[in-house]
Amino acid sequence: MIKKRVSMKDIAQRLGISTALVSYVLNGKLSDRINKATASLVKDTAKEMGYQPNLLAKSLRNSKSYTIGLILADIANPFSAHLARIIEDEAKKSEYTVIFGSADESHLKFNDLVQTFLSRQVDGFIIAAVEGAEELLRSLKEQNIPCVLIDRYFSGIEMNAVTTNNYQVSYDGIMKLRQNGFNRIGMLHLKSSLTPMTERVRGYQDAVSKDNTYTGDRYLIGIDEPDLKLQVVSAIDQLVSRDEPVDALFFASNLLAMEGLIHIRNLNLRVPEDIGILCFDQSAAYNLFYCPLSYIEQPINEIGEQAVTILLNSIDNSELPVQDLVLESRLVMERSALKTS
Amino acid sequence: MIKKRVSMKDIAQRLGISTALVSYVLNGKLSDRINKATASLVKDTAKEMGYQPNLLAKSLRNSKSYTIGLILADIANPFSAHLARIIEDEAKKSEYTVIFGSADESHLKFNDLVQTFLSRQVDGFIIAAVEGAEELLRSLKEQNIPCVLIDRYFSGIEMNAVTTNNYQVSYDGIMKLRQNGFNRIGMLHLKSSLTPMTERVRGYQDAVSKDNTYTGDRYLIGIDEPDLKLQVVSAIDQLVSRDEPVDALFFASNLLAMEGLIHIRNLNLRVPEDIGILCFDQSAAYNLFYCPLSYIEQPINEIGEQAVTILLNSIDNSELPVQDLVLESRLVMERSALKTS
DNA sequence: CTGAAAGCGCTTACAG
């Protein structure tokens, strides 16, 4: 059996005083009214006996668990993993613990996680929501449970959110490609109704349509996530074998870029001579590609930090107005986006 | 304010019965002795009122939190992130929740995490330990707190562990390189006293020393993690510019391989013509390198699953003997390990 | 300066 851990009661008994007194001392409350000698005796004894407060009991009594629930799309995705790390670090600074789960784009898993975390009395949520989550989010809002949405934004619901300027940075990126001389720019995106993806597509569409270059959907292909590899391959095959083939590609996500670049290499297409490249999201992997790749870098650290800050504020004060923070991504232009012909 | 959540007491009052009865019904206990009508009434009312059990209270009462503490080296490392995902999934199947933290190779952070998690009354730990953790691990063992070590193994302490055959697979990998005709094989490893690294080095040393090819340390260079990038660059520069330069390189970790390959490409060394390559750990990034890379793949899924299984077993039954599971890694030989001259 | 007492939301041995 696990050794019984020592409680305040144990300390109190050993010292022949009340648990109330032990509690006051150990929490530094009423310190002005407590006998200094008693106080230090209590502290010493606590240390000696290896006292560890039981946070479960504390939480139950205070109806505050100092726990935040983090729901991510997929912790195995580097973007999520990085975010998880920042959020855990940041939460810890304020003595909060993080419990987490991956929703894997499944509505059922998402609901399940929310319920589990509620049972565990989390003080609030940081959520990268999945499609079909609106109803549940609305109910969290109604119950006044502090939440911050990250990455994905639901326009119908007034909730705290930390997102990035997906539309603008995509637009800027494409315009930059155009200025650099590319004029048949294709885009691969994930079929998704969630804002980051839709906004990136919209940014692309507006940029390529500007001044009537061509209408936005001519070189635009949506990919189904479950069948990603195969579809990326055939999409690229298609785009490069047209009468007027693409001369540049914009990958709307990490994973798309990964698979796309592999195929481009297999096709022996030269970047940027045959095809220019722009990717959304940074990846350590890009460094292994022969041509320095251009990408759009979201400020992950800031997203994580701000999400925690906003959440903790709204836990402390439920009257705060809803915050909707849009951070700026950075456009990093490398050789893959320079026309050389 | 957060709306008060509904408790068993609320249900009991509404129905004019005792909370005991509510508890019995909702937990399916004593179900043979309870009036079916009352039972279904309770269940319906619970559902209608949106009852959510308070796991904090339950845990306090049962001295069991259904929580496991996961301590990783660094959640932002793909290997860890993947592991975290498996462990969370696997734990969830048994209704356990995971709380996690990154120790970042810091002894202090590690201690801190253990204390925090103990305060939260975790039922057990899954731990990728840091250097200098022995003492604390020993104390966990003394307190009979269920633990499973992963990835890193401490020979002095009898604890459950799930690791992989680092020595053997490294040995095999190097022997394979030799069979393929490489005979001046270098290795870059992290300076670390922890088993995975030391075992990989030992495997390399034994393999290159076999039949007196050369002694094991001639082409062996240790890298300090904080200064990894620069040191990898200068290590490689050194190894390839000797009178008898290396004709192959074994990278003992993901990160080393990443930086090393970038530099090899910058030097315009051809893989495998100028230099053969073998990497420890798989990485999605390898696919972007121009030459298919050989690597050693640890069975991450199995590590995670087994760790959870062993942990839950030892939570349920503290009398179980210590388990020390060594899983087999897989050697994946690609063109980077084929001598072509 | 200190203690007795109630209560957070649950479970369970005991009694009827």
Place this chain on the structure above:
DNA sequence: CTGAAAGCGCTTACAG
């Protein structure tokens, strides 16, 4: 078939 009561480890208003 059901209820009263104690207790898990804490905190805190109240009394002295």
